Amino acid sequence: MTFEEIYKVYWPKVYRQCMGYMNDPDTAKDIAQDTFIKVWQHLPKFRNESSIGTWIFRISVNSCLRQIGKDNKMPKSELPNEIFEEILVNDEPKVEFLYRCISELPEVERIIISLELEELKQKEIAKIVGLSESNVRVRIHRIKEKLTKKFQQHGR
Template sequence: MSKKLEFQEIYHSHYPKVIRLCMGYLSGNEALAKDMAQEVFIKVWQYLKDFRGEATISTWIFRITVNTCLQELRKKKTKSLKIDIASNEANEDPESEKQFASMYRCINKLSAENKSIILLELEGLPQKEIAAITGLNHAAIRTRIHRIKDQLSKCVKNE
């Protein structure tokens, strides 16, 4: 398979997950999330030849995504990112919009590492894969996810 065809297949199968993860990191800012997703796939294209297969391609791409988004957040540390609810579909239930916004506000209060963990969990990644991406062991991930969910529940209730 040519590099171009291989990349196109990778792009199409991973873009939806990458954009959702970026949206989570960037407080639902769709334009910035699309920019970050583009950055991720530029890096994937550039380094695909160097991919050694020590992890799955998905794990490798998620690690690039996490690192790219964290790098962007460090650059923008002085600016506060706001949730762009207007970009959501107009026919959404106003109550679910409030819950969505509240959840993202609470997620944004988490440490960078906990934010990574919960966004990957919300993306539906297996906990072992989250451990591989974050560099933590599986038991630590299970414990953290439980604690993070408790913390988020309390935060959302207090909003």
């Protein structure tokens, strides 16, 4: 893949992932751009030990965590798949609320659910976060339950 193809495929996904962390469009855009600068700089060194997407998402996660560290603050601390899909496709206010809820999750949970929303395979998510695939599966279920409760509490 050329850099242009990589950018075209992964920009929207990386931006959404950054929004999950930062919950601020300008900051998310800046971090996503920073991610692709790093991808551009290091693409010749990419060793294909994982998929290109896994590598890019790891760069993105690290960039978000570095920004959170620079800010010296953390963002405030089972949705059935059909509901997730409906929210993400049809309802902008619910999407914003979803990302606000995600930004309140602990760091590892934010990473896991952001990657799940990008439809990464659970095996790839496990590699990125350093957990077993079965542990990732259980955590995704629990995260979806937490998010469902938040939606129900806010009548969404």
